[in-house]
Amino acid sequence: MTAKPKLSMYWAASCGGCEIALVNINEKILDVDAAFDFMFCPCLLDTKYKDIEALPDGDILITLFNGAIRTSENEHMARLLRKKSKLLIAFGSCAAEGCIPGLANLTNKRDILKTCYLDNPSIDNPSGETPKPETEMPEGKLCIPEFYGSVKTLAQTVDVDYFIPGCPPEPHQIWAVVETVLNILQTGAPLPPKGAVLGGGKSSVCEECERKKEDKKITGFRRTYEFVPDREQCLLEQGVVCMGIATRDGCGALCPKVNMPCTGCYGPPEGVLDQGAKMVAALGSIIDIGDLKGMKEDAIDKKIDEVISTIPDWAGTFYKYSLPGSIMKGRVA
Amino acid sequence: MTAQPTRITIDPITRLEGHGKIEIFLNEEGDVANTYFQVPELRGFEQFCVGRQAEDLPVIMNRICGV
Numbered sequence: 393m394t395a396k397p398k399l400s401m402y403w404a405a406s407c408g409g410c411e412i413a414l415v416n417i418n419e420k421i422l423d424v425d426a427a428f429d430f431m432f433c434p435c436l437l438d439t440k441y442k443d444i445e446a447l448p449d450g451d452i453l454i455t456l457f458n459g460a461i462r463t464s465e466n467e468h469m470a471r472l473l474r475k476k477s478k479l480l481i482a483f484g485s486c487a488a489e490g491c492i493p494g495l496a497n498l499t500n501k502r503d504i505l506k507t508c509y510l511d512n513p514s515i516d517n518p519s520g521e522t523p524k525p526e527t528e529m530p531e532g533k534l535c536i537p538e539f540y541g542s543v544k545t546l547a548q549t550v551d552v553d554y555f556i557p558g559c560p561p562e563p564h565q566i567w568a569v570v571e572t573v574l575n576i577l578q579t580g581a582p583l584p585p586k587g588a589v590l591g592g593g594k595s596s597v598c599e600e601c602e603r604k605k606e607d608k609k610i611t612g613f614r615r616t617y618e619f620v621p622d623r624e625q626c627l628l629e630q631g632v633v634c635m636g637i638a639t640r641d642g643c644g645a646l647c648p649k650v651n652m653p654c655t656g657c658y659g660p661p662e663g664v665l666d667q668g669a670k671m672v673a674a675l676g677s678i679i680d681i682g683d684l685k686g687m688k689e690d691a692i693d694k695k696i697d698e699v700i701s702t703i704p705d706w707a708g709t710f711y712k713y714s715l716p717g718s719i720m721k722g723r724v725a
Numbered sequence: 726m727t728a729q730p731t732r733i734t735i736d737p738i739t740r741l742e743g744h745g746k747i748e749i750f751l752n753e754e755g756d757v758a759n760t761y762f763q764v765p766e767l768r769g770f771e772q773f774c775v776g777r778q779a780e781d782l783p784v785i786m787n788r789i790c791g792v
């Protein structure tokens with residue numbers, strides 16, 4: 393019997409939700425176990441870093457890498473697993489585009505360390521220590537990873553073969569990818585083209601959303617705590633910032649289904665480079681400030697400002713999951 | 726026989742949410758002299774949540790831990 397191909401899953405700057413999403417394929421996880429030697433996954437299995445370091449290069453067939461690159465350890469593990477794996481897949485939004493941990497690119501390392509370790513009311517730190525890569529203790533040196541100045545995506549760090557979108561990827565989509573892989577292993581069918589996004593659609597969440605869509609013209613935005621939206625009509629048409637229009641389909645429009653706007657976790661649709669820019673462009677074409685005839689330019693500006701000022705946090709709204717992977721990558725100054 | 730303290734490193738600690746590392750230092754008798762638990766990760770939610778919309782916080786904060 394030939395050995396089963398190795399499968400690994402690693403988390404960098406992540407929340408563990410991606411591992412749980414994998415487990416949420418439920419009993420099909422047994423099929424994964426039957427087909428693969430699932431040998432590394434700190435969330436679920438007790439394998440140590442030194443065991444991975446000891447493997448020959450390319451020994452792992454597939455690594456599902458979730459989490460963004462925030463520290464030197466994240467980068468080290470990305471490089472190590474790249475070397476040890478034939479196929480490296482950016483699994484989930486954190487690895488693919490930076491996701492929620494990537495919102496840290498709106499701030500900076502100094503302020504993060506200050507808030508977390510000096511100003512934090514629940515921390516007792518009279519000597520004002522912040523984490524350092526090396527600390528001398530009486531018994532010897534202690535080392536922790538370096539906290540980088542900004543968050544990067546996996547593909548900004550190492551070569552990535554495929555991407556699986558979502559925060560987290562939906563279990564039915566994960567299973568669809570696993571089935572594709574199993575089919576490739578059994579039949580020798582060709583691999584998808586390198587760089588492909590697997591486990592998602594090629595359109596936008598609006599495509600999967602069953603709400604009634606009419607002419608989109610909005611005169612102002614309303615925030616979700618201000619009213620209970622109608623359950624039938626498109627949320628964006630009701631003035632709620634729904635990112636569905638600028639987000640890849642694949643989840644089944646889960647959030648609009650429960651009367652919440654899509655916040656964009658499946659990332660930009662196929663072929664779109666920058667999710668936030670796509671959303672701003674879409675909003676630009678549907679905001680209606682009324683009849684402009686005879687109006688002076690500054691009066692028009694004022695009207696436009698009135699409408700867009702009803703969205704208080706543009707960066708956090710339009711780039712909630714995609715900031716490090718966007719064109720700007722974060723705060724510029 | 727050298728009488729150097731010996732170190733046992735457990736890296737990573739597993740089957741939990743988050744990153745952890747344990748360094749155990751042994752004394753000359755081979756008993757535990759001291760142990761350090763380290764959390765080699767930080768994302769900075771405390772800071773990057775500042776400036777976000779209040780209604781977005783449930784969406785953001787549930788990405789602290791998905792386990």
Ligand code: SF4
Nearest residue numbers: 406407409484486559
């Ligand atoms: S993509 Fe979402 S679910 Fe996966 S690790 Fe990141 S925050 Fe958690």
Ligand code: SF4
Nearest residue numbers: 598601626627634636
């Ligand atoms: S904008 Fe939102 S609510 Fe409207 S169709 Fe698209 S996903 Fe559905």
Ligand code: SF4
Nearest residue numbers: 643647654655656657
């Ligand atoms: S509707 Fe949007 S935010 Fe909700 S799961 Fe789908 S892609 Fe993610």
